[in-house]
Amino acid sequence: xxxxxxxxxxxxxxxxxxxxxxxxxxxxxxxxxxxxxxxxxxxxxxxxxxxxxxxxxxxxxxxxxxxxxxxxxxxxxxxxxxxxxxxxxxxxxxxxxxxxxxxxxxxxxxxxxxxxxxxxxxxxxxxxxxxxxxxxxxxxxxxxxxxxxxxxxxxxxxxxxxxxxxxxxxxxxxxxxxxxxxxxxxxxxxxxxxxxxxxxxxxxxxxxxxxxxxxxxxxxxxxxxxxxxxxxxxxxxxxxxxxxxxxxxxxxxxxxxxxxxxxxxxxxx
Amino acid sequence: xxxxxxxxxxxxxxxxxxxxxxxxxxxxxxxxxxxxxxxxxxxxxxxxxxxxxxxxxxxxxxxxxxxxxxxxxxxxxxxxxxxxxxxxxxxxxxxxxxxxxxxxxxxxxxxxxxxxxxxxxxxxxxxxxxxxxxxxxxxxxxxxxxxxxxxxxxxxxxxxxxxxxxxxxxxxxxxxxxxxxxxxxxxxxxxxxxxxxxxxxxxxxxxxxxxxxxxxxxxxxxxxxxxxxxxxxxxxxxxxxxxxxxxxxxxxxxxxxxxxxxxxxxxxx
Numbered sequence: 330x331x332x333x334x335x336x337x338x339x340x341x342x343x344x345x346x347x348x349x350x351x352x353x354x355x356x357x358x359x360x361x362x363x364x365x366x367x368x369x370x371x372x373x374x375x376x377x378x379x380x381x382x383x384x385x386x387x388x389x390x391x392x393x394x395x396x397x398x399x400x401x402x403x404x405x406x407x408x409x410x411x412x413x414x415x416x417x418x419x420x421x422x423x424x425x426x427x428x429x430x431x432x433x434x435x436x437x438x439x440x441x442x443x444x445x446x447x448x449x450x451x452x453x454x455x456x457x458x459x460x461x462x463x464x465x466x467x468x469x470x471x472x473x474x475x476x477x478x479x480x481x482x483x484x485x486x487x488x489x490x491x492x493x494x495x496x497x498x499x500x501x502x503x504x505x506x507x508x509x510x511x512x513x514x515x516x517x518x519x520x521x522x523x524x525x526x527x528x529x530x531x532x533x534x535x536x537x538x539x540x541x542x543x544x545x546x547x548x549x550x551x552x553x554x555x556x557x558x559x560x561x562x563x564x565x566x567x568x569x570x571x572x573x574x575x576x577x578x579x580x581x582x583x584x585x586x587x588x589x590x591x592x593x594x595x596x597x598x
Numbered sequence: 599x600x601x602x603x604x605x606x607x608x609x610x611x612x613x614x615x616x617x618x619x620x621x622x623x624x625x626x627x628x629x630x631x632x633x634x635x636x637x638x639x640x641x642x643x644x645x646x647x648x649x650x651x652x653x654x655x656x657x658x659x660x661x662x663x664x665x666x667x668x669x670x671x672x673x674x675x676x677x678x679x680x681x682x683x684x685x686x687x688x689x690x691x692x693x694x695x696x697x698x699x700x701x702x703x704x705x706x707x708x709x710x711x712x713x714x715x716x717x718x719x720x721x722x723x724x725x726x727x728x729x730x731x732x733x734x735x736x737x738x739x740x741x742x743x744x745x746x747x748x749x750x751x752x753x754x755x756x757x758x759x760x761x762x763x764x765x766x767x768x769x770x771x772x773x774x775x776x777x778x779x780x781x782x783x784x785x786x787x788x789x790x791x792x793x794x795x796x797x798x799x800x801x802x803x804x805x806x807x808x809x810x811x812x813x814x815x816x817x818x819x820x821x822x823x824x825x826x827x828x829x830x831x832x833x834x835x836x837x838x839x840x841x842x843x844x845x846x847x848x849x850x851x852x853x854x855x856x857x858x859x860x861x862x863x864x865x866x867x
């Protein structure tokens with residue numbers, strides 16, 4: 330990736346983990362003219378990724394050399410893979426928690442930039458992959474010793490909008506905007522467990538949705554971000570207690586906050 | 599309403615409060631051949647209800663005689679109106695809290711049955727009214743001294759499915775299935791107030807929706823059901839704290855509860 334405008338180069342990319350994120354990235358990078366090698370501990374994912382055209386070939390044996398290594402496995406696996414002796418000028422991941430993987434990369438001396446694409450679908454796995462998954466979406470990047478400009482170029486090649494953020498700031502923020510939202514949905518499911526279903530309204534039905542997503546990834550995320558999640562959970566629990574005896578002004582203030590957040594979310598696309 | 603099959607009679611119905619619920623009930627009851635008189639403290643609601651055909655005429659001056667009185671004002675207003683010296687064999691309300699209104703009706707010696715139609719729309723007011731608002735929906739009925747059979751006939755005339763439930767049981771159940779869901783959405787809005795909007799996902803956006811609904815009605819509901827809401831809030835706060843250090847099995851259990859609740863909700867229609 331050294332020298333000249335990045336867009337005219339043909340990168341050799343290694344993608345580790347060929348689920349929704351990894352296979353979508355492979356599809357897009359191949360469409361952009363890059364060469365993509367893939368690996369996945371599940372041979373069915375690898376086969377599907379090959380037949381869907383998400384990768385050019387399996388990276389077999391002892392992987393190492395590449396222009397870009399993209400770690401798209403679950404967070405704990407990414408933390409293991411970032412310690413691999415890569416012969417690559419840039420290693421980037423896609424985990425939704427950043428501090429543990431940044432720390433592992435620094436310890437291993439890897440030229441790493443943390444990545445977190447804000448993109449997803451209800452379905453997982455390579456069959457749900459699509460080359461435009463990242464189109465127009467924010468791709469958070471966390472400085473960690475690797476070449477940031479090349480990481481931005483990778484995010485842009487995926488169609489995404491790179492935005493830099495520090496690891497600690499990232500993990501504190503997503504503890505509230507994402508991890509807490511999942512936790513709250515699970516807590517509601519527990520509290521409603523024995524309630525008559527006919528008394529549930531559409532709002533409850535909506536709020537229980539995210540608790541039905543696969544638990545394996547979430548368990549990793551919550552435990553890897555335990556301190557920030559614990560802090561966010563305490564704040565939410567206190568707000569619930571406080572608002573349970575709310576007056577009209579308290580509710581009006583919360584309403585304005587909700588309206589503003591939803592409007593800013595829609596504006597942010 | 600005495601004697602003979604109810605369906606061949608023509609009732610004189612007085613509806614107090616001509617917002618979404620009252621105007622929708624008026625439209626449907628008129629379509630069923632009943633005579634509907636209406637009143638609302640807001641003269642614009644009365645005018646709209648008249649021009650939309652939701653009522654036959656204003657009940658002016660000193661209202662009293664009717665076959666059925668339907669209280670469809672906000673809960674605190676219904677509690678006042680239930681004490682009115684009605685000359686009617688059945689007074690029924692539509693409040694989403696039952697104990698305070700049942701208690702007021704018993705004290706006043708009114709032939710009352712508590713009602714709570716599980717129907718609504720995002721928009722309020724008579725302009726949002728539609729005659730099929732209650733079609734196929736559950737209409738909860740709470741015994742309180744009035745004629746239950748006639749109350750069932752009213753619910754059925756509205757197209758709804760009457761289901762009997764005790765006042766205390768009702769208020770405890772909806773504290774979780776409805777009031778807590780609103781409260782949780784408000785609490786999330788407060789906790790996310792300063793979060794970067796681009797980090798919000800679709801789940802957060804969904805969960806903030808109910809917090810954007812008008813606060814006036816909710817303030818009445820939460821304060822009228824304060825004990826049960828407080829208990830539900832404490833249970834939710836404890837679940838959130840507990841799950842913030844959840845293991846995979848905890849999350850899997852919550853996931854199964856969420857899936858089951860959503861399935862039962864869909865089955866319940």
